[in-house]
Amino acid sequence: MLNYQGLQHVKIIASDNLWEPISASMLLDPELMKAIDVIGAHYPGTHTVKDAKLTKKKLWSSEDFSTLNNDVGAGCWGRILNQNYINGFMTSTIAWNLVASYYEQLPYGRSGLMTAQEPWSGHYVVEAPIWITAHTTQFTQPGWYYLKTVGHLEKGGSYVALTDGLGNLTIIIETMSHRHSMCIRPLLPYFNVSHQYATFDLKGSFSEIPEMQVWYTKLGKSPERVIFKQLDALWLPDSGGRFTLELREDELFTITTLITGSKGSYPLPPKSKPFPRVYKDDFNVDYPFFSEAPNFADQTGVFEYFMNAEDPGEHRFTLRQVLNQRPITWAADAFNTISIIGDYEWSNVTIKCDVYIETLEKGGVFIAGRVNKGGILIRSARGVFFWIFANGTYRVTGDLAGWVIYAAGPVEVMAQEWYTLTLTIKVAGRRKKIL
Numbered sequence: 001m002l003n004y005q006g007l008q009h010v011k012i013i014a015s016d017n018l019w020e021p022i023s024a025s026m027l028l029d030p031e032l033m034k035a036i037d038v039i040g041a042h043y044p045g046t047h048t049v050k051d052a053k054l055t056k057k058k059l060w061s062s063e064d065f066s067t068l069n070n071d072v073g074a075g076c077w078g079r080i081l082n083q084n085y086i087n088g089f090m091t092s093t094i095a096w097n098l099v100a101s102y103y104e105q106l107p108y109g110r111s112g113l114m115t116a117q118e119p120w121s122g123h124y125v126v127e128a129p130i131w132i133t134a135h136t137t138q139f140t141q142p143g144w145y146y147l148k149t150v151g152h153l154e155k156g157g158s159y160v161a162l163t164d165g166l167g168n169l170t171i172i173i174e175t176m177s178h179r180h181s182m183c184i185r186p187l188l189p190y191f192n193v194s195h196q197y198a199t200f201d202l203k204g205s206f207s208e209i210p211e212m213q214v215w216y217t218k219l220g221k222s223p224e225r226v227i228f229k230q231l232d233a234l235w236l237p238d239s240g241g242r243f244t245l246e247l248r249e250d251e252l253f254t255i256t257t258l259i260t261g262s263k264g265s266y267p268l269p270p271k272s273k274p275f276p277r278v279y280k281d282d283f284n285v286d287y288p289f290f291s292e293a294p295n296f297a298d299q300t301g302v303f304e305y306f307m308n309a310e311d312p313g314e315h316r317f318t319l320r321q322v323l324n325q326r327p328i329t330w331a332a333d334a335f336n337t338i339s340i341i342g343d344y345e346w347s348n349v350t351i352k353c354d355v356y357i358e359t360l361e362k363g364g365v366f367i368a369g370r371v372n373k374g375g376i377l378i379r380s381a382r383g384v385f386f387w388i389f390a391n392g393t394y395r396v397t398g399d400l401a402g403w404v405i406y407a408a409g410p411v412e413v414m415a416q417e418w419y420t421l422t423l424t425i426k427v428a429g430r431r432k433k434i435l
Contacts, residue, residue: 011037011038012035012036012037012038013036013037013038013039013040013060013062014036014038014039014040015039015040016040016041016042016062016063017041017042018041018042019039019041019044019048019049019051019052020049020051022036022039023039023049023051023052023054023055024051026039026055026057027051027054027055033055036057037057037058038057038058038059038060038062038092039052039055039057039058039059039060040059040060040061040062040063041059041060041061041062042061042062042063042064043061043063043064043066043183043185043186044061044064044084044088044090045185045186045188046079046080046083046084046086046087046088046090047087047088048087048088048089048090053089058091058092059088059089059090059091060090060091060092060093060094061080061084061088061090061092061093061094062092062094063094063096064080064084064093064094064095064096064183065077065080065095065096065111065113065129065183065184066095066096066097066108066111066183066184066185067111067182067183067184068109068110068111068184069100069110069111069112069113069114069115069127069128069129070110070127070128071128071180071219071220071225071250072179072180072181072182073111073127073128073129073183074127074128074129074131074132074219075176075177075180075181075182075219075250076176076181076182076183076184077095077113077129077132077133078132078135078174078176078181078217078219078252079158079174079176079181080093080183081093081132081133081135081136081172081174082158082159082160082172082174083158085146085150085160086150086151086152086158086160091146095112095113095129095133096111097111097112097113098112098113098114099112099113099114099115099116100112100114100115100116100117101115101116101117101119102117102297103117103297103340103344103374104117104344105344105374106297106374106375107374107375107376107377108184108375110127111184112127113127113129113130113133114126114127114129114130115127118272118273119294119295120273120275120276120294120295121270121271121272121273122269122270123269123270123271123272123273124269125269126266128217128219128227131217131227131228131263132217132252134215134228134261134263135172135215135217135228135252135253135254136172136254138215138254138258138260138261138262139170139172139215139254139256139258139261140162140170141164143164144162144163144164144165144170145162145163145164145165146160146161146162147160147161147162147163149161153173153175153196153198153247154196154198155192155193155194155195155196156175156177156191156192156193156194156196157173157174157175157176157193157196157247158173158174159171159172159173159174159198159200160172167205167257168256168257168258169202169206169209169212169256169257170254170255170256170257170258171200171253171254171255171256172252172253172254172255173198173245173247173251173252173253173254173255174251174252175193175196175247175248175249175250175251175252176193176219176249176250176252177193177249177250178190178191178192178193180219180220180249180250181250193249193250194249195246195247195248195249196246196247197244197245197246197247198244198245198247199242199243199244200242200243200244200245200255201241201242202236202241202242203241206241207240207241208241209236209241209257210235210236210237211233211234211235211236211257212233212234212236212243212255212256212257213230213233213234213254213255213256213257213258213259213261214230214231214232214233214234214253214254214255215228215229215230215231215253215254215256215261216228216229216230216231216251216252216253216254217229217251217252218248218250218251218252219250219251219252220250228263229263230261230263234255243255274343274345275295275342275343279295279341279342281293281294281295281319282314282317283305283317283318283319284316284317285305285317287305289305290304291304291305292304292305293305293319295341296319296339296340296341297339297340297341297374298338298339299333299334299338299339299340299374299375299378300333300334300336300337300338300378301321301322301323301337301338301339302321302322302323302337303319303320303321303322303337303339304319304320304322305317305318305319305320306318306319306320306322314354315354315356315418318356321337321339323337331375331376332376332377332378332379332380333378333379334378334379334381334400334401335379335401336366336400336401336402338368338371338378338381338400340371340374346369346370347370347425347427348425348426348427349369349370349424349425350422350423350424350425351367351368351369351421351422351423351424352420352421352422352423353367353420353421354418354419354420354421355367355388355418355419355420355421356416356417356418356419357388357389357390357413357414357415357416357417358415358416359390359415360390360415360416361390361391361415362390362391363389363390363415364387364388364389364390365387365388365421366385366386366387366388367385367386367421367423368383368384368385368386368400368423369383369384369423369425370383370384370425371383371400378400379400379401380399380400380401381399381400382398382399382400382404383398383399383400384396384397384398384406384423384425385397385398385399385400385402386421386423387402388411388413388419388421389413390413390414390415392410392411392412392413392414393408393409393410393411393413394407394408394409394410394411394413395407395408396408
């Protein structure tokens, strides 16, 4: 169908799950084999399967990482960037996610290559996984080829070598220890890495390379910790293309003919600040269509800026939940739509919001505080939820699903009218007061 619509340049990656059954299915189905360009697996643990290799298709780790972006996460990333090819012949590894720009208390907090989760302050952190990435991506490009001489080091760790076919060469060596390179999934079998010397012999045309640049990372605690530092170049004319490196645990070397590597520089980011204790938004901005409001994080449903042209008053500019049908989902979404905002640490809080129910009879709306879960766990979120319904009732519940009911009864409410809801939560000792 893509080809029929003139989109021959669009290729299909399948199945973004496990290597099987898609690999076996392709071997049995010539039409399926022809349609798929790349077999992509999620979190393959650096290994593939026989059927996938028999297809002779490109193999990708089409989702990987999703690990806390501290030095252990950096070690995970450094290890799998090399070993996904060495062990599993995968020529692409895609990190989920690129930038952790969501509330840290949501599932997989800080699981991006860098962190930028405070739009109200502008604070961000260029985490170690960014520079681990640079050891590969600054010194290769799509279209480069892995050489056959890749593998594991005698005392732990691994090395890969890539070339552009035009004389350039990049070698990436990692010695990540088991303790400092565990990804969130799958389970990592134990292995040992120890101090060693590794000698590399450049053969063929590579033996004539006169000089190679060296970039170095050492993960761990200060003062030993070094992140993406350029060392003295290797001078090779008198060595016949041979050089030896001393390797210790949790190190990463890039040896390359390219001279374009750079760590760059940037001004210090603004200081970290908590979410403002007093916050309000009237949504009266010049906004692009179909865009979210700042600081809101939709968990189920889609909330967008909406200009209510029929209201000339204070409710002309609004935030509107726009889905009217529950989509097909693969995670545990909630039956009720919800978008979150604020500080997870808040305990005494007042929430005030003007609300409008669009759907007659069956419609409803809520505001809530101290919501304790989100993402794939949102269905079981607890907190304090204040609901009003178009059928003329209200409810206060302790959960999003509405199973824990604190109060309920009739109220003068109808659809297609504006109301102001106020919820005040105060914590005194172990008891929670709802006003």
